[in-house]
Amino acid sequence: MIKCQEIKHTLSENLEDNLFVDDFKFGEDDVIRITRKEFEEMAADLILRAKNLIVESLRKAKLHRDKIHYIFQVGGGCRMPMIKQMLKEMFPTAEHQCSIHPEELVAKGAALYDYQLKKEKKIKLL
Structure with a gap:
């Protein structure tokens, strides 16, 4: 292995x-x-499963692909060209980031998510 x-x-x-x-x-x-x-x-079926999982997650979250502005790729798969290509095809307008320090990307993603939640909450209060 x-x-x-x-x-x-x-x-x-x-x-x-x-x-x-x-x-x-x-x-x-x-x-x-x-x-x-x-x-x-050999990995085509796994890539298709990953793609379907992303599509289903977006559907459940009621998000459209065009509303995704950042793609933070963490883990070993983010270095695989076929994963990068699939994500770029699915989210062509998003900024894609893959780092050797995945913890930093996770923290960055959490900070952006928090900012977005606070921004939405502020708009609803107005």
Whole structure:
């Protein structure tokens, strides 16, 4: 699993990587080449599930995609080109941020959310 995770990370930066069979099966000396395109094809169902989850969340929140101005990407998936591409296609007008310090992005998102709530509350009081 660790080797596969390393390959996933490598494919986020490069177009191909190799899996050495002897890392898993002693005495077998073979190499399996995997491309980013092949990896993305294998993960297509997961990407579709993620996209559907986002669409459903927006529907439940009664939000339209155009009303989303910031996309804060946290976690390992935010470095994957196919995740970045999906989010940019779904939210083309939003500002996309992916940081090596996800805690900072979470704090930034919480601060923006708090600001928005206070702004809406102020408008309702007027």
